[in-house]
Amino acid sequence: AVTVFIVFLLIYTGRKLRRKEKWILNIVDQVISKIPVVGGWYSTFQEMVQTFTAGGGERGYLGTAKVPCGDGYIIGFVTKRETAEDGSPRVTIFVPTSPNPTTGLVFFFPEEKVEYLDLTPEKAFTKIISLGMKS
Known part of the structure; x- marks a missing residue:
């Protein structure tokens, strides 16, 4: 759980730095991706973060919802x-499990049963990873 949190923190920080210091992120990516086990988690989690922050589109993140x-x-x-x-x-709907959001469950719901939330992916991940203790 601690490793996943550290990986998430690195990805989040890296995305913030990407605009200013892209070369730092590239070095961090290369180093972390070479670490056994952690590198695989890092890559998977990085893809998830990119998908959820890309926004819109058929392959991208379409919103946060509660069912x-x-x-x-x-x-x-x-x-x-x-x-x-x-x-x-x-x-x-993909529902990440806690405290490891790289795994989860996939549900199929009629759209009328889904209530869309005004919640960013970052805040939703924070709520899930913290076991609901942070909002």
Whole structure:
């Protein structure tokens, strides 16, 4: 869990520095990607962050949503919109697990059951990684 948090922190910091100091990020990427096990996690997590921060599009992040689950709700990321065989709109939602958000569950919901949230991917990941302790 600590390793995943450190990797997420490095990616997040790297994305912030990318605009100013791209060469630093390239060096960090090269070093981390060569570390056994951690390098694989880093690459996977980096792809996830890029997808969720790319915004819009068929392959990109389409929004943060909550879906009903018993008396509560689950926060997830809308990754695809499609039409079901009966013609009704459906969405695919990826729900990362905590404290390791590189794994998770994929759910398919009718769009009318999904409530879109005004929550950035970073805030949603923070909420999930912190086991719900941070908002």
